[in-house]
Amino acid sequence: MAQHINLQLGWPSPSLFPASQLLNSASEVLQSPKKTSAALIYGPDAGHQPLRQAIASWLTSIYLPKESISFERICISNGASANLENILAKFTEPGYTKRIWMIEPSYFLACPIFTDAGFEGRLRGVPEDEEGLDVEFLRSNLQRVDAEEQQETPKLKTGARYGHLYKHIIYAVPTFANPSGKTMSLRRRCELVKLAREFDALVVTDDVYDVLRWSEKEDAGPCDLEPVPPRIVDLDRTLDGGPQHEWGNAVSNGSFSKIIAPGVRTGWAEATPAFTLALSQVGATRSGGCPSHLAATLVYEMIATGSLENHIVNNLIPTYRSRYYAMFRAIKEHLIPLGFRVSTGKPYEASPTSNGETNGHSKKVEVAGGYFTYITTPEDLPISVAELAALALEKYDLKFAYGSMMTVEGDEESAERASRGFGNGIRLCWAWHIEEEIREGIQRLATLTIGLRAN
Ligand SMILES: Cc1ncc(COP(=O)(O)O)c(C=O)c1O
Known part of the structure; x- marks a missing residue:
């Protein structure tokens, strides 16, 4: 039994790394002079073309869009x-791009990425609701900011290198969100695309957990699930006649970190062909070639041989599913009686959109997945959640992420909303520990809470 239990860490446990499959891929590449010379030279700007093609086919088989996804929509990252x-770097200029809108509770590690890009003080939270985000809040704030700040031309990024700069960025994790675990409804996804088009915003989604999914009900066992919800980028491709201009208003950020291993440092972006081409021309890539090129050639072998799919279906999903059930059983047994509550939002339900698109989603589906769940603490907890976390670490060697960490950096209103709502939450991850340790971690949290009440 692990002494230290870390339910904060959003990492896959090392026992889940597909080392032998990567070794086979490396042998395949490095024992072939032809593949070796392609893998060890500077990579093409948009990435290893066989991988772009393999990702395009794989995504087509997952999201089932009406028209298959072409490799020109994909570049490797x-x-x-x-x-x-x-x-x-390629599509924003601080000042011309007025705000970064982040759904809160937010994936806090994204905040410094925006800050490094010059957006300090321009990050704003958008409250999450049961369906994914409060669209009316976002609309009225976009209107207000546009009325207040009217810099209509970029000052610095004026050359031909910058085909389109967006006025706003909206950042979201629509499926199995980090940290809330919620999945945005189809209705909200469509509303977001429309809003982005109206306000010249780019919706950036981290679609990194979508394929890690299973039935929410333990007794359902392995069963056929409904198709994966369409990404915002899928909807921007089709909604109301498709993108409004060649750049579109959405980009999907995909990653192999959660389905192979974070150390492979390989992912992809999907957007319109013009967008991905421009993205692949970012200065560092023009000089150094596609990032992660050697790893990308190994990932290609894993997809081409079917070993990635096999790993996801036969290793990752069964393991995460069992850990998820273990966590939920322990929460029900130990935490719910103490007044903790689980809140993962309204189950994803597809309903026809204004143009009748459902992408095959018509039935109510109760699917669980990803890495995280968010629980709220009892109302009568005598101390703050940050203090609870500090005590858990000090007295029980238990670590977890808590609500006030998930505020949007520099946004006072987000901090204020946290103090009234999501700040009382705890994010728990089931990806790092085995079932027994997950149960033990939840028990330690319950013991701590009981002790606090007794004092
Ligand atoms: C929402 C979200 N985006 C991005 C990442 C990191 O992705 P990558 O390893 O591909 O940089 C994570 C990992 O925790 C995440 O949860």
Whole structure:
């Protein structure tokens, strides 16, 4: 039994790394002079073309869009985090781009990426609701900011290198969100696309957990699930006749970190062909070639041989599913009686959109997945959640992420909303520990809470 239990860490446990599959891929590449010379030279700006093609086919099989996804929509990245920085470098200018809107509770590690890109003081939270985000809040704030700040031309990024700079960025994790675990409804996804078009905003989504999914009900066992919800980028491709201009208003940030291993530092972006081409021309890539090129050639072998799919279906999903059920059983047994509550929002339900698109989603589905869940603490907890976290670490060697960490950096209103709502939450991750340790971690939290009440 682990002494230290870390339910904060959003990392896959090392026992889940597909080392032998990567070794086979490396042998395949490095024992072939032809593949070796392609893998060890500077990579093409948009990335290893076989991988772009393989990702395009794989995404087509997952999201089932009406028209298959072409490889020109895909470029290879060195992960979702680094790619976010590239997106900002190529498509924003602080000042001309007025605000970064982040759904809160937010993926807090994205905040410094925006700050490094020059957006300090321009990050704003958008409250999450049961369906994913408060669209009316976002609309009225976009209107207000546009009325107050009217810099209509870029000052610095004026050359031909910058085909389009957006006036706003909206950042979201629509499926199995980090940290809330919520999945945005189809209705909200469509509303977001429309809003982005209206306000010249780019919706950047980290779609990094979508394929890690299983039935919410333990007794359902492995079963056929409804198709994965369409990404915002899928909807921007089709909604109301498709993108309003060649750049579109959405980009999907994909990653192999959660489905192979974070150390492979390989991901992809999907957007319109013009957008991905421009993204692949970011200065560092023009000089150094596609990032993560060697790793990208290994990832390609894993997809081409079917070993990635096999790993996801036969290793990752069964393991995460069991850990998820273990966590939820322990929460029900130990925390719910103490007044903790689980809140993962309204179950994803597809309903026809204004143009009748459902992408095959018509039935109510109760799906769980990803890495995280968010629980709220009992109302009568005698101390703050930050103090609870500090005590848990000090007395029980238990670590977890808590609500006030998830505020949007520099946004006082977000901090204020946290103090009234999501700040009382705890994010728990089931990806790092085995079932027994997860149960033990939840029990330690319950014991601590009981002790506090007794004092
Ligand atoms: C929402 C979200 N985006 C991005 C990342 C990091 O992705 P990558 O490893 O591809 O940089 C994570 C990892 O925790 C995440 O949860």
